[in-house]
Amino acid sequence: MPLASQRVGRRERNKQEKLDRITAAARELFAERGVDEVTTQEIADKADIGAGTLFLYAKTKGELLLLVQNSSYADALAEGTSAAGSIPDVLDAVMAIVRPVVECNRKQIDNGRTYLREIVFGDPEEPHHRTALGLTVQTEQAIADVLQRDGRSSAADAATLAHIVSAIMFVSMAATINIAKPVDDVVQEIKTQVQVLLPR
Incomplete structure (x- = not known):
């Protein structure tokens, strides 16, 4: 397999893993406290990503x-x-x-x-x-x-x-x-x- 294909595959997998972590973190926090009581920073922290990264997935x-x-x-x-x-x-x-x-x-x-x-x-x-x-x-x-x-x-x-x-x-x-x-x-x-x- 060409190196470029491996890099694209890995990059896509990393993006999907981050999206999965964000979704799981948001789902858990929203279910516990409701959307109005949760901050985007809390979701980013729980997903173990930076706030800037979070906004790449949802503004x-x-x-x-x-x-x-x-x-x-x-x-x-x-x-x-x-x-x-x-x-x-x-x-x-x-x-x-x-x-x-x-x-x-x-x-x-x-x-x-x-x-x-x-x-x-x-x-x-x-x-x-x-x-x-x-x-x-x-x-x-x-x-x-x-x-x-x-x-x-x-x-x-x-x-x-x-x-x-x-x-x-x-x-x-x-x-x-x-x-x-x-x-x-x-x-x-x-x-x-x-x-x-x-x-x-």
């Missing part, structure tokens, strides 16, 4: 939260989509997609609400933000696929309905009035609204 604390939460969101979406595949009832299948997303978003409620704010108002040019937006698109597509199953919705209508379901989910998860509500109550609130939308 703000919000971007660090996106980095951490995106992997949880992706796992939740995969779980929900898989479960929905074996559920014949359209509403129940949609809610099978929604529930794990709500659960992962509410493991640490303040972090979850901040994550939603970052998705909506963050910089779409930032890579972690782009990933989060991509996950919302994937969520809507998974919901649209379910909505087309029974033939009552065209592809265009299903896409529009899925976008509305996504908006309902975001508002229900982010709403201040729902901060103290358990996951089951938030999911039921979403289900009640989605049920009204579905073609009869």
Whole structure:
């Protein structure tokens, strides 16, 4: 193997190792104290890197939260989509997609609400933000696929309905009035609204 290939491989491995350490440090500190109570310096110290290095991977604390939460969101979406595949009832299948997303978003409620704010108002040019937006698109597509199953919705209508379901989910998860509500109550609130939308 040429020396240049070995150097590039080692450099990429080192970058990935640093990213993994940053992600683990941020995940642990955010889970313990919440994103608002953690400084970027604390994350850099825990990851055993300099603050300048940290900012090469994420420019703000919000971007660090996106980095951490995106992997949880992706796992939740995969779980929900898989479960929905074996559920014949359209509403129940949609809610099978929604529930794990709500659960992962509410493991640490303040972090979850901040994550939603970052998705909506963050910089779409930032890579972690782009990933989060991509996950919302994937969520809507998974919901649209379910909505087309029974033939009552065209592809265009299903896409529009899925976008509305996504908006309902975001508002229900982010709403201040729902901060103290358990996951089951938030999911039921979403289900009640989605049920009204579905073609009869």
